[in-house]
Amino acid sequence: MSSPSFVVFLGLLLTSGASVAQPEASAPGARRIELTPDDVLSAPEIAISAGLSTILVFDSDLTRDAVELEGRDRFDLVDVGQTTLRLVPSSRVTAGEKFQLVMRFRDGAVPASTSLLLRVHPAKAEPLIEVYRGKRTIETYQQEARDLRAELMRCQGEIARLVDDQDTPGGLAGLVSSRALDEHGVTGRVVTKDVTQAAGNALEAISVKSYRSMKGVAVEINLTVKAGAPAWVAKGATLRGKAGAELKVLRLWQQGPIPMGEFGRVVVEADAPTAAAQGVFSLKLWEADGPRVITLGNVTFP
Structure with a gap:
C-alpha cells in the first residue's frame, strides 16, 4: 500500500472508530x-x-x-x-x-x-x-495519531498564550490584566538558609528567593562559578516535587553568562496554582552541551 493510500486508510479508521482485533x-x-x-x-x-x-x-x-x-x-x-x-x-x-x-x-x-x-x-x-x-498494528498507528493530535493542541495552546503575552502590557499592569494577582499581590520568601546544595554542584548559590502568585511560582538564584571553571549559561531547568511530579517551566531567564569569580542572576518561572506549589521541590539547572549541573533541594514557596 502506498504511503498516501495508507494515510487515507488510517484517517478512515480514526474517524469511523473501526474496531480491529489487535494483541496489544x-x-x-x-x-x-x-x-x-x-x-x-x-x-x-x-x-x-x-x-x-x-x-x-x-x-x-x-x-x-x-x-x-x-x-x-x-x-x-x-x-x-x-x-x-x-x-x-x-x-x-x-x-x-x-x-x-x-x-x-x-x-x-x-x-x-x-x-x-x-x-x-x-x-x-x-x-x-x-x-x-x-x-x-493499526492500533499503534491510531494511538500515535492521537498523541500527535494532543501535541498539536498543546502547541496551539502555547502559541495562543504567546500571542496573549504580546497583547498584554508589561510590569504590574500585565500581572493584573493576566489575573496573576489577587488583593494579596505576589508573595516572596528568602529561602537561602533552607535550601540544600548538592556536593557536586558546578556553581554555588549565594542567595535563593522564591515567589508565588495566583497562577505560578518563580525562583531567583544568585550564582557564582567556582574557581578554574569557564563562564556558565543556563540552558534548561526542572522543578520536581517530592512525589516526582514536575511543574511546567514557562521561562528561564539569565542576566548574562556568569564568568568565574563573578555573580549572576537566574530566574525560573513555572506554572503552578496555589495547591500545586505546596511542599518541597528540587530545582535543577543545566548548561547546553556540557556536564555542569546545579541541584538545589528543599525549595519551598510562600
Missing part, C-alpha cells in the same frame, strides 16, 4: 522505535538521567542473559524481563555521557539484535520506549 495497544505518550532488517542508520539515542526510571518495551521475547550494557556497574537497576528492560542510572553518571546497550531476541528472526545509545541528561529521562521489530 500502544501506551499513550510512549516514544516508538521501529527496527528493520536492513537498517543501516546509527543506533537510536535515548535520554536517561540519574535516579530516574526508563522502561523499554519490546514486541518480541528477549534473550535475558545476553543483554550487553556498557558501564553496567554505574546503574542502580538493570531489570530484564521477558519483553521489558527497566534502567535506573546511579548518581555516578554524568551529563553528556553515553552508554551502548545491545539487546538480543530469542526467536532468531531478523533483526536478531538491536543496539541503542543511552545518553545521560542532567535532569530528564524518557520514561517509556516501545521498540518494534516487525510491522506495527
